[in-house]
Amino acid sequence: MSHLTIALDIMGGDHGPHITLPATVNALHIYPDIQFILCGDKQVIENYFSRYDIHADNYRIEHCDQAVEMDDKPSKVLRAKRNSSMYRMLELVRDKKANGCVSAGNTGALMAMSYMVLKTLPGIDRPALISSLPTAQHKKVFLLDLGANVSCDAETLFQFAVMGSVLAAEETDNPNPRVALLNVGSEQIKGNETVRYASKLLSDVPSLNYIGFVEGNDIFNDVTDVVVTDGFVGNIALKSVEGLGKLVVNELKRVSEKNLMTRIMAKIALPLFKKIYNRVNPDQYNGASLIGLRGTVVKSHGNAKSDAFFYAIKEALQEVNRQVPKKIQEKMETVLMERP
Amino acid sequence: MSHLTIALDIMGGDHGPHITLPATVNALHIYPDIQFILCGDKQVIENYFSRYDIHADNYRIEHCDQAVEMDDKPSKVLRAKRNSSMYRMLELVRDKKANGCVSAGNTGALMAMSYMVLKTLPGIDRPALISSLPTAQHKKVFLLDLGANVSCDAETLFQFAVMGSVLAAEETDNPNPRVALLNVGSEQIKGNETVRYASKLLSDVPSLNYIGFVEGNDIFNDVTDVVVTDGFVGNIALKSVEGLGKLVVNELKRVSEKNLMTRIMAKIALPLFKKIYNRVNPDQYNGASLIGLRGTVVKSHGNAKSDAFFYAIKEALQEVNRQVPKKIQEKMETVLMERP
Numbered sequence: 001m002s003h004l005t006i007a008l009d010i011m012g013g014d015h016g017p018h019i020t021l022p023a024t025v026n027a028l029h030i031y032p033d034i035q036f037i038l039c040g041d042k043q044v045i046e047n048y049f050s051r052y053d054i055h056a057d058n059y060r061i062e063h064c065d066q067a068v069e070m071d072d073k074p075s076k077v078l079r080a081k082r083n084s085s086m087y088r089m090l091e092l093v094r095d096k097k098a099n100g101c102v103s104a105g106n107t108g109a110l111m112a113m114s115y116m117v118l119k120t121l122p123g124i125d126r127p128a129l130i131s132s133l134p135t136a137q138h139k140k141v142f143l144l145d146l147g148a149n150v151s152c153d154a155e156t157l158f159q160f161a162v163m164g165s166v167l168a169a170e171e172t173d174n175p176n177p178r179v180a181l182l183n184v185g186s187e188q189i190k191g192n193e194t195v196r197y198a199s200k201l202l203s204d205v206p207s208l209n210y211i212g213f214v215e216g217n218d219i220f221n222d223v224t225d226v227v228v229t230d231g232f233v234g235n236i237a238l239k240s241v242e243g244l245g246k247l248v249v250n251e252l253k254r255v256s257e258k259n260l261m262t263r264i265m266a267k268i269a270l271p272l273f274k275k276i277y278n279r280v281n282p283d284q285y286n287g288a289s290l291i292g293l294r295g296t297v298v299k300s301h302g303n304a305k306s307d308a309f310f311y312a313i314k315e316a317l318q319e320v321n322r323q324v325p326k327k328i329q330e331k332m333e334t335v336l337m338e339r340p
Numbered sequence: 341m342s343h344l345t346i347a348l349d350i351m352g353g354d355h356g357p358h359i360t361l362p363a364t365v366n367a368l369h370i371y372p373d374i375q376f377i378l379c380g381d382k383q384v385i386e387n388y389f390s391r392y393d394i395h396a397d398n399y400r401i402e403h404c405d406q407a408v409e410m411d412d413k414p415s416k417v418l419r420a421k422r423n424s425s426m427y428r429m430l431e432l433v434r435d436k437k438a439n440g441c442v443s444a445g446n447t448g449a450l451m452a453m454s455y456m457v458l459k460t461l462p463g464i465d466r467p468a469l470i471s472s473l474p475t476a477q478h479k480k481v482f483l484l485d486l487g488a489n490v491s492c493d494a495e496t497l498f499q500f501a502v503m504g505s506v507l508a509a510e511e512t513d514n515p516n517p518r519v520a521l522l523n524v525g526s527e528q529i530k531g532n533e534t535v536r537y538a539s540k541l542l543s544d545v546p547s548l549n550y551i552g553f554v555e556g557n558d559i560f561n562d563v564t565d566v567v568v569t570d571g572f573v574g575n576i577a578l579k580s581v582e583g584l585g586k587l588v589v590n591e592l593k594r595v596s597e598k599n600l601m602t603r604i605m606a607k608i609a610l611p612l613f614k615k616i617y618n619r620v621n622p623d624q625y626n627g628a629s630l631i632g633l634r635g636t637v638v639k640s641h642g643n644a645k646s647d648a649f650f651y652a653i654k655e656a657l658q659e660v661n662r663q664v665p666k667k668i669q670e671k672m673e674t675v676l677m678e679r680p
Contacts, residue, residue: 073529136590147524150532184487184575189413192490192572216579220587232532233573235524239556240577241584247560248588250476268608 003035006316007098010040011067011085012105013300013309017041020104021048023309028056034317037062037098039085064088068105074112086110090117093295100296100320102312107299111148114290114297121325123332124292126152128160129231129299130167131288133241137222142168142177144228146288147235154197157181157228159332161202161210163291164226166331170322176209177225182233183213198228205335289319291328296320343375346656347438350380351407351425352445353640353649357381360444361388363649368396374657377402377438379425404428408445414452426450430457433635440636440656444649447639451488454630454637461665463672464632466492468500469571469639470507471628473581477562482508482517484568486628487575494537497521497568499672501542501550503631504566506671510662516549517565522573523553538568545675629659631668636660 006027010020017040028036035058038045042063048054066084068077081087086105092098094117103110107129115127130144144164149156161179168177181199183191188199190213202210214224216237229237257263290297296319300312319325346367350360357380368376375398378385382403388394406424408417421427426445432438434457443450447469455467470484484504489496501519508517521539523531528539530553542550554564556577569577597603630637636659640652659665 134587136587150524150530182576184490184572190490216576216581217583217586219580220583229576232524233576236522236556236569236573237576237580240559240581241556243557243560244581244584246557247474247476264608268604 004033004100004317004320005035005037005092005098006313006320007037007039007062007089007092007101008313009085009089009101009103009105010038010045011064012103012110014070014104016067017044017048019306020309021045022306023313024059025049025052025054025056026306026310027313028054028059031317032056032058034058035060037089037092039064039088039092040067041065041085062088062092068109070106072106072109074106074108077106077109078112078116081109087113087117090114090295090297093297094118100298100316102298102300102309102316104300104309104312107147110297110299111290114293118293118295118297120292121294121329121332123336124159124163124328126156126159127290127292127297128163129234129288130164130291131238132171133219133238135220135222139222139225140168140172141219141222141224142171142226143219143234143238144226144291145231145234146238147231148290149231151232152194152230154194154201157194157198157230158201159292161198161208161226161228162331162335163328164228165208166328167289167291167319167324168225170324170327171318172225174225178209178211178223179226179228180211180214180218180224182219182227182229182237183215186213186215188212194230201339204340205338207331207334207338289315289324291324294325296325344373344440344657344660345375345377345432345438346653346660347377347379347402347429347432347441348653349425349429349441349443349445350378350385351404352443352450354410354444356407357384357388359646360649361385362646363653364399365389365392365394365396366646366650367653368394368399371657372396372398374398375400377429377432379404379428379432380407381405381425402428402432408449410446412446412449414446414448417446417449418452418456421449427453427457430454430635430637433637434458440638440660442638442640442649442652442656444640444652447487450637450639451630454633458633458635458637460632461634461669461672463676464499464503464668466496466499467630467632467637468503469574469628470504470631471578472511473559473578475560475562479562479565480508480512481559481562481564482511482566483559483574483578484566484631485571485574486578487571488630489571491572492534492570494534494541497534497538497570498541499632501538501548501566501568502671502675503668504568505548506668507629507631507659507664508565510664510667511658512565514565518549518551518563519566519568520551520554520558520564522559522567522569522577523555526553526555528553534570541679544680545678547671547674547678629655629664631664634665636665 039062064085068084068086089101128145129148132140298316300309379402404425408424408426429441468485469488472480628639638652638656640649
């Protein structure tokens with residue numbers, strides 16, 4: 001029997017408790033062996049639980065009288081929001097009272113607070129935001145950094161490659177995932193000095209399955225399992241793809257109203273389109289993780305539905321069970337020994 | 341009556357004359373008032389013309405005994421391929437014997453040669469590769485740089501904004517196109533120093549309709565007409581989008597073979613899917629232009645079909661007719677006067 005504890009930021013996200021509480025109730029019932037610590041406004045949580053007649057004994061409430069707002073600046077929350085549900089959740093992980101935590105709140109604030117409260121693992125300079133995307137062959141490709149660090153040197157990209165490799169190995173049961181650097185061409189001479197030097201660093205380490213450079217279209221091509229880039233490029237690549245995904249769906253809606261023939265065609269194909277949209281729409285890729293920290297932190301989409309917050313909880317449990325932070329630390333130690 | 345002359349690189353591209361010659365013949369007939377200079381192997385061109393019994397008097401052949409290969413390194417071609425069809429084509433523009441030119445050849449070589457042979461316009465440090473993408477509202481959004489410059493300082497991004505604004509104005513008959521910088525968030529504090537400083541430079545210039553930062557998903561959102569970024573980010577954004585476009589189509593093929601129901605659904609919807617694919621597949625966005633040079637250079641896809649090479653010729657004609665290089669120079673002069 002497991003004695004895992006997960007801390008939840010009940011107040012975070014565009015819709016706060018309206019989204020997080022239904023997901024939490026779902027998690028309480030589906031994971032009766034897991035302890036949950038609900039960080040947030042005690043009154044709001046108790047009201048909800050009594051109103052819906054919810055009985056579960058695998059939780060406790062940690063009252064917090066502050067909440068991080070979606071437009072709070074990261075620099076400000078570090079000083080001014082130490083009594084927030086987000087901060088408390090991270091303190092619980094830091095103090096070993098929780099094994100991992102989940103928030104749908106302000107990404108910038110979560111990154112800054114996680115970095116400050118939990119600290120990075122030995123050998124890791126910066127945490128990274130990572131998520132998986134679908135590939136043509138219905139596999140997963142892991143992309144990092146999605147925006148935690150707008151600029152990265154070669155050493156940081158090297159560390160991201162190690163981190164991404166560990167998460168991919170654990171989540172896809174592939175002991176030797178292929179790792180690539182995102183670049184503007186696959187030849188060694190392409191790109192800027194940073195990616196070229198990162199490539200050299202990665203080539204020198206036998207225990208990483210580094211395959212070289214890949215281009216943007218290769219993200220979906222099943223040529224690699226992990227794609228490493230800095231947070232500026234990763235964020236823009238992910239959001240560009242999201243933009244096109246939405247365009248495809250909107251286009252379908254538009255043509256479906258054009259004339260009877262296209263209307264019928266579109267109606268018939270709608271389930272296929274939805275299926276594809278659900279694969280390509282990044283709103284569905286919940287459970288983006290902040291990795292490289294001394295603890296498990298999972299970020300759910302701010303505008304997520306309660307399903308999504310539940311999946312983020314599931315993702316956190318998986319990372320805790322797989323001991324991802326410990327394995328990143330071990331892998332870092334291995335690769336550092338291998339470096340010339 | 342027009343006396344325009346367009347130089348064509350007959351030997352460039354994955355398929356060379358097999359693709360460029362049929363497109364050229366098409367152009368010779370459709371534009372009888374335009375002179376074409378066909379740079380390439382005289383024997384190959386004459387054989388083709390005699391074999392297909394082609395008669396036109398609005399062309400001449402400029403024999404070149406070299407061709408730039410798709411895997412030639414840019415640094416090498418500058419020295420070793422001065423008798424190539426690509427180099428000759430650019431010399432014709434430089435020497436005012438042609439008003440513009442079109443190549444489907446090696447992008448890196450074309451960028452390096454164009455920069456060396458034609459030089460940039462006064463006030464412009466680097467040429468940029470620009471293309472338009474479709475938006476949700478069926479308009480065009482112009483994205484630059486798509487890979488001509490892997491790193492750019494704020495001043496270069498500023499110049500790209502001016503260049504993109506001019507091309508968008510000319511191609512969409514919109515005298516005041518909105519211009520935005522691509523970033524990881526829309527707030528002023530987001531991003532790296534380079535984009536923040538570029539944003540400040542752009543804000544100071546009243547004659548540019550600068551609207552601030554946009555994110556990756558905004559490319560398709562009709563919130564801006566021009567999206568400016570460096571060649572590293574632009575190339576990866578474009579190719580990531582291309583990757584997803586292909587995934588959508590492959591997914592359709594896959595589900596369409598699954599069972600009778602989905603097979604019927606997919607078959608019926610195929611025209612819609614193709615329509616969407618044709619809008620999202622960057623292979624279709626031919627006529628990517630190299631702008632900022634003292635002359636018009638249009639790059640057709642290397643693996644383009646002959647239709648695509650024809651459209652690239654059409655694009656070159658349009659830019660020549662609209663005097664895009666001259667207008668970029670004038671706009672540069674205007675904005676430099678406005679700068680504090």
